[in-house]
Amino acid sequence: MDSYRVELVHELKAKVATENMSDRESFFQIYCEKLEQSEIIEDFHYLQFKGKGSRNRSIQIDGYVYNELDNKLTLFIIPSLAYYEDKTLTLNDADSLFKRAKYFYFDADKIISEAEESSEGYGLAYDILNKKIEINVLEIIVLTDYMKSNTINIIDRTLENNVRVNYSIYDISRMKLIDESENGKEPLVIDLWEDFQAEGIQVLPTSKTDDYQAYLCNIPGELLAKMYNKYQSRLLEGNVRSFLQTKGKVNKGIRNTILNSPEMFFAYNNGIAATAEAVDISERADGKVITGFKSLQIVNGGQTTASLANAWENDKSLNSHNQIKRIFVPMKISVVSQKSAEELIPNISRFANSQNKVSDADLASNHPFHRKVEELSRRIHAPAVGGNQFGKFWYYERANGQYRQETYKSTDSFKKNFESRYPKSQLFKKVDLAKYYNIFLQKPHIASAGAQMSFNKFSEWMIKQWDKNSDFVNDEFYRKVIALSILFKKADNIVRNQDWYDSYKANIVAYTLSVIIHRVETDFSESTIDFQQIWKDQDLTLGWTKQIQKVSYIMYQHLTREDRTVENVTEWAKRETSWTMAKEIDFEYEEEFIAQLINKKYVITQEYSAIKEQKKANEMNGLLQVYEYGSAFWKEVYNWGDQEKIWNIQDVSFMKLAMGIDEGKVPSDRQAAKILQLLEKARMESFPK
Structure with missing residues (x-):
């Protein structure tokens, strides 16, 4: 436990340093990321609120999750951090924490009467009052680096004002068990x-x-x-x-x-x-x-x-x-x-x-698009920057828990070497990719609508593009995705450090980047954003930084404007009306920002060349696959399909070509692609291999 505690504090301090956040927020992020990976929660939000409720009772929360599918509101609360000390969470401690978080929900009307309207605490309290008929379950979770006392066993659920209230504690020993499980999950x-x-x-x-x-x-x-x-x-x-x-x-x-x-x-x-x-x-x-x-x-x-x-x-x-x-x-x-x-x-x-x-979009998490992005992320390393002698990789986590599985039960030296090549700060997931690309597609209202909705909408777009021409997923595309990731992470940091910043960071960042991308596209007919330069630098220039500082304040003013048609700011950010109004707002360009725009025709030419190269590579890979399977395998596929009566006349001619490869028959690239499609057709009909 001591070594795990030391590792946790090191991770916390590293996050504080690299992402410029408080110790408390860093701790919240680390624990919630583990719970999200364990599929216990999703789409969590940090929100620190302290105040007084009715009868002067103390109120405190440190974050929340609203699960629309379950009609469940989860409120998180964190006691003071123990860091390197061995502290025990007693039954009285837990009871006090549960009550403080619970009262945020039951005293929401009191919070609204006293909190600043533009604050997130006000926004969540307002949301609670307007969604009370939709909230069936209130869940209170204590996140702590203390050890839970042995006197705390099963915590009974309660029923209060027709709402079921559940209580959970995730102490350091429970988080250690989750971390040490093979798939990074707490088994149900x-x-x-x-x-x-x-x-x-x-x-x-x-x-x-x-x-x-x-x-x-x-x-x-x-x-x-x-x-x-x-x-x-x-x-x-x-x-x-x-x-x-x-x-x-x-x-x-x-x-x-x-x-x-x-x-x-x-x-x-x-x-x-x-x-x-x-x-x-x-x-x-x-x-x-x-x-x-x-x-x-x-x-x-x-x-x-x-x-x-x-x-x-x-x-x-x-x-x-x-x-x-x-x-x-x-x-x-x-x-x-x-x-x-x-x-x-x-x-x-x-x-x-x-x-x-x-629909295909509902099953999109298993789509070949994600396998291709995963393959690109393992092959293409980022340029060496900051005095490093070698480039590091960005790690695309296609399946939950994949990253930690790489070093599960490995030696300390292997883990250290792996994390030096694939730093945790360069890990990104499917929902992250969807959010970044929705912002690029100028849909910040979709990116603000929650991880699952954002992913579903991105999947609809992605499947259409893939079906039209899967070659768009290539080296150039991957480098652009990483540039978008860098852009989002850096913008997040820039907004966090502005004097005016108080809350709604995720929405402000999404709107800021989308509106810059939109206005460049509208205002500059021959120029565009140089995403490949962001990839090469693995950072943003001063021009980008100054432009984000300027536009983010304008977007903050837009999102909190008094004449918004929806009271709650986060709900307002999800409305297309909000985005329609935002993209019409004028702002001045920084000279350094304009200077780094690139010729649009050059970018289009580069992207077209990348698609052509990917097409050639895919065709070559298809031909190699047909040969690797061998003619005996193709005979087995043909005989099975013939027995099941799934082939038409054209299919038979392609299958005969595949069966004859050992006799010197050579399919063209296009024919090889068709043969592989027939294999997929057989598998969809339950061919077992």
Whole structure:
């Protein structure tokens, strides 16, 4: 524990130095990043507020998360930091912290009457008052580098003013366990009897391989509803969560069946598909039963699950409890080993959802675009700057926990060497890439709409571009992405250090960069921004710094303007109307900024050349792949497809060409690409290799 504590303090101090933030904010960011990686929270916001509520009671929060899918508001509170000391969080300490954070919610009206209107504390309190009917769960989380006292065991939930209040403590020992787990996650362990007084689910084992074991069962609707109401969206695989956030939780048809025809639920509903790292099986006289799960995730059937849970909670007046007790839901469970999870779970999710209305954008986190960006990030190192003798890499984390997996259980020297080549400060994730590119596409209102919405909208754009011409993802594109990342991180720092800055940094930065990009495009017909220079310097010039300082203040004034049509500033930032007004605001250009613009035709020529080079590389790689598979493999593909009757006449001619490569037949680059498409077609039809 001592070495972990030292490592935590070093990380905290490094973040303070490089990102120019307070110790408290640095600690909040470190802990919340770990919880986000563990999929316990997402899209967190730092917000430090201290004040007095009704009856002079103390109020304090240090951040929040609002989960629209779960109708859950999470408030964070941090006691004083222990740093290198071994301190204990007592039951009385925890109770006091829980109350201080809880009162922010229940005394929101008092905060509004006394707080400054432009402050984030006012904005969140205003939001709470306007969303109270939407908030079903209030979660209070204590983040601390203390050790939790042994006297603190299970903390009971409470029901206050029709809101369920949950309490959690993430102390240093709990964070150490998360950090030391193989995938950087806190496993969700469910004991059916302990948690729900359920005796088990009768189960039938089906297919089994070295990588997974499959089971079929009928899960009682009451149990499924209670499980979802307890664990909420943690029970859903990422793509399903994305789908429900976009399309809505409750399906009217499913709700109607629950309330009016529960005996027909099994016949009408396709059921759910789930994965788990492990299941507990017990033998009974009437057969095998599942008594528990480890890391259960629903990969298909999210609306079914959420509709049952919603009816159980919100349709009691319509006799929902008795109706749901009559329902059984077909459930397919795939138990996948942790080492195979990254590859298998996305495929299980993709194939499970190929039979319903889940769009490509909903499944975009598994799109080949992300694999290509990952490959570029491992191959292209940044230029050596600042006296370094070698360039460092930016690390694209395509899958959650990928970065820490690189050094899991490695030696200290290997970890040090890896982190010197791939510094943690140069790690970026899918939601980061989406945010940066939405800003570049002049959609700051989308970038401000939360990580998942921003990612979904970017995915819609990305899939259209990819389907049109996937060669746009090339070395030049990657360098531009990194330049956008540098631009965002540096702008974030610039805004943070302005005398006028108080709050709404993420929105100010998004609007500032988008409006600069928009105005350059509008005002300079022959010039454009030189992103490749930002890549080469791995930094911003003085011209950029001065321009951001000037425009960011103008955007701050716009976002907090008194005549805004939405009271809450963060909500106003999400409105397209806000962006439409912002991009019409005039500002002066700094001379140094104008001097560094580059000829637009030159940039277009460079991008076109990069696409042509990528096209050649892709074609060459396609031809190599066809040869690497070998003619015996292509015969196997052909015979399987012939048996399944999936080939048309044109397909057969391409397959014959592939089968003849050992006899000297040579496909063209275009023909090789078509042959690989036919392999994908076979796999979509369940070809097993």
